[in-house]
Amino acid sequence: xxxxxxxxxxxxxxxxxxxxxxxxxxxxxxxxxxxxxxxxxxxxxxxxxxxxxxxxxxxxxxxxxxxxxxxxxxxxxxxxxxxxxxxxxxxxxxxxxxxxxxxxxxxxxxxxxxxxxxxxxxxxxxxxxxxxxxxxxxxxxxxxxxxxxxxxxxxxxxxxxxxxxxxxxxxxxxxxxxxxxxxxxxxxxxxxxxxxxxxxxxxxxxxxxxxxxxxxxxxxxxxxxxxxxxxxxxxxxxxxxxxxxxxxxxxxxxxxxxxxxxxxxxxxxxxxxxxxxxxxxxxxxxxxxxxxxxxxxxxxxxxxxxxxxxxxxxxxxxxxxxxxxxxxxxxxxxxxxxxxxxxxxxxxxxxx
Amino acid sequence: xxxxxxxxxxxxxxxxxxxxxxxxxxxxxxxxxxxxxxxxxxxxxxxxxxxxxxxxxxxxxxxxxxxxxxxxxxxxxxxxxxxxxxxxxxxxxxxxxxxxxxxxxxxxxxxxxxxxxxxxxxxxxxxxxxxxxxxxxxxxxxxxxxxxxxxxxxxxxxxxxxxxxxxxxxxxxxxxxxxxxxxxxxxxxxxxxxxxxxxxxxxxxxxxxxxxxxxxxxxxxxxxxxxxxxxxxxxxxxxxxxxxxxxxxxxxxxxxxxxxxxxxxxxxxxxxxxxxxxxxxxxxxxxxxxxxxxxxxxxxxxxxxxxxxxxxxxxxxxxxxxxxxxxxxxxxxxxxxxxxxxxxxxxxxxxx
DNA sequence: GGATAGCCGGAGAGCGCTCTCCCATTCTCC
DNA sequence: GGAGAATGGGAGAGCGCTCTCCGGCTATCC
Numbered sequence: 001x002x003x004x005x006x007x008x009x010x011x012x013x014x015x016x017x018x019x020x021x022x023x024x025x026x027x028x029x030x031x032x033x034x035x036x037x038x039x040x041x042x043x044x045x046x047x048x049x050x051x052x053x054x055x056x057x058x059x060x061x062x063x064x065x066x067x068x069x070x071x072x073x074x075x076x077x078x079x080x081x082x083x084x085x086x087x088x089x090x091x092x093x094x095x096x097x098x099x100x101x102x103x104x105x106x107x108x109x110x111x112x113x114x115x116x117x118x119x120x121x122x123x124x125x126x127x128x129x130x131x132x133x134x135x136x137x138x139x140x141x142x143x144x145x146x147x148x149x150x151x152x153x154x155x156x157x158x159x160x161x162x163x164x165x166x167x168x169x170x171x172x173x174x175x176x177x178x179x180x181x182x183x184x185x186x187x188x189x190x191x192x193x194x195x196x197x198x199x200x201x202x203x204x205x206x207x208x209x210x211x212x213x214x215x216x217x218x219x220x221x222x223x224x225x226x227x228x229x230x231x232x233x234x235x236x237x238x239x240x241x242x243x244x245x246x247x248x249x250x251x252x253x254x255x256x257x258x259x260x261x262x263x264x265x266x267x268x269x270x271x272x273x274x275x276x277x278x279x280x281x282x283x284x285x286x287x288x289x290x291x292x293x294x295x296x297x298x299x300x301x302x303x304x305x306x307x308x309x310x311x312x313x314x315x316x317x318x319x320x321x322x323x324x325x326x327x328x329x330x331x332x333x334x335x336x337x338x339x340x341x342x343x344x345x346x347x348x349x350x351x352x
Numbered sequence: 353x354x355x356x357x358x359x360x361x362x363x364x365x366x367x368x369x370x371x372x373x374x375x376x377x378x379x380x381x382x383x384x385x386x387x388x389x390x391x392x393x394x395x396x397x398x399x400x401x402x403x404x405x406x407x408x409x410x411x412x413x414x415x416x417x418x419x420x421x422x423x424x425x426x427x428x429x430x431x432x433x434x435x436x437x438x439x440x441x442x443x444x445x446x447x448x449x450x451x452x453x454x455x456x457x458x459x460x461x462x463x464x465x466x467x468x469x470x471x472x473x474x475x476x477x478x479x480x481x482x483x484x485x486x487x488x489x490x491x492x493x494x495x496x497x498x499x500x501x502x503x504x505x506x507x508x509x510x511x512x513x514x515x516x517x518x519x520x521x522x523x524x525x526x527x528x529x530x531x532x533x534x535x536x537x538x539x540x541x542x543x544x545x546x547x548x549x550x551x552x553x554x555x556x557x558x559x560x561x562x563x564x565x566x567x568x569x570x571x572x573x574x575x576x577x578x579x580x581x582x583x584x585x586x587x588x589x590x591x592x593x594x595x596x597x598x599x600x601x602x603x604x605x606x607x608x609x610x611x612x613x614x615x616x617x618x619x620x621x622x623x624x625x626x627x628x629x630x631x632x633x634x635x636x637x638x639x640x641x642x643x644x645x646x647x648x649x650x651x652x653x654x655x656x657x658x659x660x661x662x663x664x665x666x667x668x669x670x671x672x673x674x675x676x677x678x679x680x681x682x683x684x685x686x687x688x689x690x691x692x693x694x695x696x697x698x699x700x701x702x703x704x
Numbered sequence: 705g706g707a708t709a710g711c712c713g714g715a716g717a718g719c720g721c722t723c724t725c726c727c728a729t730t731c732t733c734c
Numbered sequence: 735g736g737a738g739a740a741t742g743g744g745a746g747a748g749c750g751c752t753c754t755c756c757g758g759c760t761a762t763c764c
Contacts, residue, residue: 010419011489013720024744029722037742056489060415061720064749067362069412071471101452108474115483119423119469122460131467137363137408140423244655270655277657303596303622304656305629365750376714381752389712413750416719 012053021049032057063139070116072326073141074107075132076100077123078150098298099315103147103169106319110327118145129155136164143326145319148172149242151212165329167322170215171339179325179337181318185215188311188344189222192265192293195309195346197230199291201263205236207250207275209267219267219295236261240271247271251278262290263352269294269301272308276351291352306350318342364405373401384409415491422468424678425493426459427484428452429475430502449622450650451667455499455521458671462679470497481507488516495678497671500524501594503564517681519674522567523691531677531689533670537567540663540696541574544617544645547661547698549582551643553615557588559602559627561619568619571647575617588613592623599623603630614642615704621646621653624660628703643704659701670694 014032018025023042030036031046038046049055063069107118119141123129132155136144143165146156151173159166160177168180196204206223209216224235236258238250247266251274254261264279266272272294276286284290286306294301297312321340328335366384370377375394382388383398390398401407415421459470471493475481484507488496495517498508503525511518512529520532548556558575561568576587588610590602599618603626606613616631618624624646628638636642638658646653649664673692680687 011491014722015720025721026723026745027743030743033722035722039742042743056486058416058720059490059492060412060421061749062722063412064410064416064720064751065722067749073469074472097453098450101449104472108472112474117425117471117473117487119471120426120456120460121469122464134408135469138411139363140411273655280657300652303625305632366752367750377751378715378753379713382713385752387752391712394713410750413719414752416721416750417752419719 011058012055013058014055016053017046017049017055020053021045067139069139069142071141072111072116072118072323072330073121073132073135073144074104074118075121075123075144075146075155076149077129077132077146077155078148078153098300099296100147102298102315103319106316106321107145107323109316110320110323114327123155126154129158133158133162133164137162142330143167145169145322145326151210151214165326165333167326167329169318169322170213173212173214177337179329179339181321181325181340181342183215183313183318183342183344185218185344186222186225188295188313189219189265190226191344191346192295192311193223193226193230195348195352196263196265196291196293197227197232199263199287199352201291202232203258203261204232204263204265205238205254205258205261207238207240207247207254207264207266207271209240209242209271211239216267223265240267240274242268242271244270244274244277247274248278249274251275255279255282264290264292266292266294269296269298269308269310272310272351273300273304276304276306276308287350287352293352297347301347302349309349309352310347312345312347314342314345363410364407365410366407368405369398369401369407372405373397419491421491421494423493424463424468424470424675424682425473425484425487425496426456426470427473427475427496427498427507428501429481429484429498429507430500430505450652451648452499454650454667455671458668458673459497459675461668462672462675466679475507478506481510485510485514485516489514494682495519497521497674497678503562503566517678517685519678519681521670521674522565525564525566529689531681531691533673533677533692533694535567535665535670535694535696537570537696538574538577540647540665541571541617542578543696543698544647544663545575545578545582547700547704548615548617548643548645549579549584551615551639551704553643554584555610555613556584556615556617557590557606557610557613559590559592559599559606559616559618559623561592561594561623563591571619592619592626594620594623596622596626596629599626600630601626603627607631607634616642616644618644618646621648621650621660621662624662624703625652625656628656628658628660639702639704645704649699653699654701658703661701661704662699664697664699666694666697 014025014028018028021028023046027038027042028046030038031043111118121132123132135141144159145167147169156168156172156176156178166178168178171180171182204227206220208220211217227235236254238254240246240250247270264275266275272292276292279286279290286292294308294310297310301308301310366377366380370380373380375398379390379394380398382390383395463470473484475484487493496511497519499521508520508524508528508530518530520530523532523534556579558572560572563569579587588606590606592598592602599622616627618627624644628644631638631642638644646660646662649662653660653662
């Protein structure tokens with residue numbers, strides 16, 4: 001931390017290091033960035049000068065000329081605009097949701113070795129979305145990773161229209177010329193259905209998420225189709241909102257209409273957990289009386305009782321892939337958008 | 353999005369706007385930043401030109417001259433250096449931990465109205481910490497918010513030594529000249545103890561976190577002292593590691609040694625939940641046979657069964673206060689470090 | 705009416721860096 | 735040994751912005 005040189009009061013600059021090493025600014029820059037060959041002797045002198053002055057390259061100055069922020073935005077987006085309370089409900093749900101943590105983990109996994117760090121942004125209103133767009137247009141970040149919880153989130157389209165590099169998690173409702181990562185939801189649902197069938201369950205019900213989401217549709221379709229293929233033609237459905245309470249409510253409705261149900265497939269773990277609570281309160285044993293399968297395999301799945309049998313979504317890998325795709329789009333602006341689909345896996349625990 | 357002007361291929365610059373509006377660069381800058389009086393007529397022309405060109409000020413250029421990044425770093429820090437597996441264990445634990453989400457929520461609450469966004473960083477190794485320090489020294493962020501999960505995390509001291517603005521969550525083990533926010537842990541433990549005493553419990557046990565943490569010490573001390581003051585002199589203790597498994601293991605040990613226990617005070621909700629599982633597995637009813645009190649009041653507390661009675665830590669408020677303090681330090685570098693202590697609150701649910 | 709103050713716009717100097725030229729030196733090969 | 739190629743360092747022009755200074759203008763006051 002010894003300064004000594006930088007008589008210019010502030011932090012030492014390239015100029016200071018150059019003077020200390022007795023070379024030009026350009027040479028120091030070359031050594032610092034490891035570009036072009038530089039005489040080992042001079043390299044050494046420069047490195048010593050860097051250490052002596054405690055030099056740290058100024059990021060703003062570098063960005064100004066390279067036109068790269070070396071930063072990406074991680075945008076959590078999509079609360080309903082016209083619902084006044086949506087804003088807080090959403091923030092509460094998603095940021096505290098372990099799903100969010102898993103996304104962060106995956107993104108950081110990819111970014112860290114590259115010494116990059118995500119900027120966290122939340123887009124819940126039209127103003128927020130404009131802000132995200134202008135943030136990128138200002139060059140504060142080179143691209144965006146978007147996680148919407150709303151099927152018709154307009155942000156991806158805005159980003160695409162502005163020609164900004166972006167990758168989205170889960171295919172948006174209306175096609176957008178952006179790369180995205182997604183899960184094979186139909187396959188996940190098929191896995192769940194076949195497991196329940198193998199268990200001999202013949203009166204399954206399902207708790208879906210908001211049916212506007214394509215992913216929700218696919219899970220439902222996959223489940224129904226598989227069941228139908230095995231002769232189970234009618235699968236009662238209740239729609240939930242991904243929250244535990246909504247799962248409880250949905251379960252209660254299903255139980256009232258179909259007291260003889262023997263299996264539940266919920267569109268996420270949290271609702272599955274809610275369903276378990278209700279089932280237990282009504283004296284049903286899990287999995288003996290009712291088998292329950294969730295979706296996601298978030299941290300709750302393993303820690304709740306009974307531990308949840310669930311369809312694992314490799315969120316961390318998917319998030320890391322988003323980052324990788326984004327990097328590709330940033331470095332090669334003309335690269336066409338692609339969709340990477342991940343395979344789900346059934347994780348067997350206690351509930352089914 | 354109509355461009356039209358910027359013949360300079362890239363994004364429109366101040367220069368482009370100035371030309372379009374028929375004024376000087378300085379005037380455009382003044383209008384954009386709302387500094388000094390500018391003739392309303394000219395202001396209007398400038399605004400029109402801004403809209404017409406689709407101008408967005410370049411952040412790097414601005415930062416270069418203002419010496420402000422208008423960005424702060426949110427650093428999650430503290431895995432044990434010498435334990436090879438600590439890195440992943442930590443990342444998994446903390447990022448997925450709802451606690452982290454609550455911190456983010458609080459920080460964003462403060463930052464958002466100011467159009468700022470946190471950069472997420474993880475510091476688990478000495479190299480990571482050096483990286484955080486140099487990131488700040490590069491001017492990539494104006495200051496850091498540090499959340500350590502390790503009592504003797506060296507990062508705060510490094511930051512302080514480098515003279516960088518930083519605020520830490522929870523007082524570090526060894527005093528560091530940085531502002532911090534903390535909870536009155538003794539008071540929280542007292543609240544829990546008195547509630548158990550009021551319930552008529554006389555054979556309480558407690559599951560602590562890693563005893564190296566000052567907060568853990570205070571919770572334990574506060575619990576013991578309050579109990580002692582009411583005649584309960586011996587409180588069996590088992591140390592946990594804040595994870596559910598560690599809570600389960602601790603509970604099992606306590607149960608083996610003190611089968612007649614009638615109350616458990618756990619140092620966090622997750623361990624309390626683990627304790628509940630073990631107690632139930634051993635046939636103990638909660639709260640009839642054993643009353644359980646957790647700490648934190650994270651999202652799990654309300655959603656697990658039985659819903660947890662717990663000591664609420666206002667994490668969001670604390671995190672927002674961190675951001676506020678940091679802003680103060682950034683704007684007034686000479687402001688002395690302060691500690692803001694928050695009051696806990698007992699939240700009554702089913703478990704006690 | 706002239707001197708002084710106040711207001712507002714423009715000119716221009718950088719902020720710290722990268723990167724393209726350019727030039728000096730050494731190497732290579734006939 | 736001399737022409738050509740390669741190698742490695744320096745000079746200097748900006749990147750897009752802010753901000754100080756300056757100058758021209760109008761308002762104010764004796």
